[in-house]
Amino acid sequence: MPEPTDSPTEGVDEALEPRRAATPGDRNLLRDFFRPSRGQFAVGVALFLTALIVVMTLRSQATQPEFSNVRQADLIQLLDNVTGETRRLEEQVRELERARTELVSGADRDQAAREEAARRLEQARIIAGTVPAVGPGIRIVIQDPSHNMSAELLLNAVEELRDAGAEVIELNDSVRLVMNSYFATDQDGAVTADGVALAEPYVIDAIGDPATLEAGARFRGGLVSEVEGERVGGRVQIEQLDEVDVASVVEIAEPQFARPR
Template identity: 30%
Template sequence: MTVKNKHTRILIFLVCIILGFMITMQLKSHNQHQNVAVQRAEDLTVRLKEVQADRDKLAKELEEYRAGRISGAAQKEMDELKARAGETVMEGKGIVFTLDDSKQAAKGGENKNLYIIHDEDLLRVINELRSAGAEAISLNGQRLIGSSEVRCVGPTVLVNERRLASPFVISAIGDPQTLESSLKLRGGVIENFKFWGIKAEVVQSDKVRIPAFKGKRTFEFAKIVSEEEKKEAGQAAADAKGTADNQTGESSQKTAGGAQ
């Protein structure tokens, strides 16, 4: 073997070693990149699941919050409706007005009924208080609502199917000064009562308590209107208005034509 051939083989051997080393490093780098990519994909998958879980949690909290707000608003509206209907106990500033039959004896020829309290007297007081802004009224512990009857039955007064007798105590919640002033007007209820010797005393109070209505509620002729019936009634009203407007326009045109 010549020296030249020997050098050639050595050179080829070195080249093979270098190529093998380079290929090995390339494969190793490729594997490392693959491992990093796989790891990143796994990390992203875990992170995605965490984000989805957070999103679902927030969505649930938002739904609960909205439901709570709606429930709270509905409850508030229900409480207000019950208060207006007299179904809840009310408390606040107001007045207490006491009436008692006169102790004076009727003079000759006078009607003795003028010296005692009647249903019309009580109704006048109640109407004065309502006009003065009373938010809740009771008569001898009976809550007065729109359908409460106040009428004489013999020597007593029937209120919410309960017989009440003098003295009468009317409690009202509202601005105390305004309520009292409404009863003390010149020629008003108190002045009229005192003319006949009927006891009429009004006291302002920072804490007037009005009980809830306990009578019966019956509707013989009235009924609740459904949403569909409301729509039909609204459409009928709109149609009637349109017809009336058309007739008015035609009448105006005829009048104008006649004037020409």
């Protein structure tokens, strides 16, 4: 006769048995966890600092400027732009210091003051665009056979040239750009500057250091990259010139109420 098997309730009885009481070894582990030794504390601090450095490194890489991945040639162009602008500002500082010395301690301070005032007036007229200007610079010709050029792209091109040190900018030999110039698109889709419709090809004359201006236009992501990319599909020609003649001027409206004292 077969022997009886284990009762089916045996497993249930085992599950209902009270849990094993904590042994002294378990209590030691809990105590060590909440009261670490000096060695364990040092290891924990080292791991915390390592994790903190990793997180900070990842965040710094995520917030790096766009030019962190720019090619070496483009970075050299950017450095040349900064160097050229620094030289121009240093020359302005020397001129101002020289003018100050002549005005303060010169033998003929009245004559020096008149000459300085005339020089500043001429500069103000050039900046305001009320007189023609001539000087070294570049000529940019933009071919846009697909008519994809926009007012935004032309505005960006002008801002890039100004950042590169352009002192005078003219469009299509007819529009003198000044501080309050603006770009827009008319009802026919043509780009306008100060209300004047611009026809293709777009010609930009800029007076300034020719090499610096061209480098600013050719910088990666700049005018040349945008125009010759898929967005526009055009062509850009840049010519450095010893003399750029800007003949267009801005008409200044007569004030209605204000008058000099």
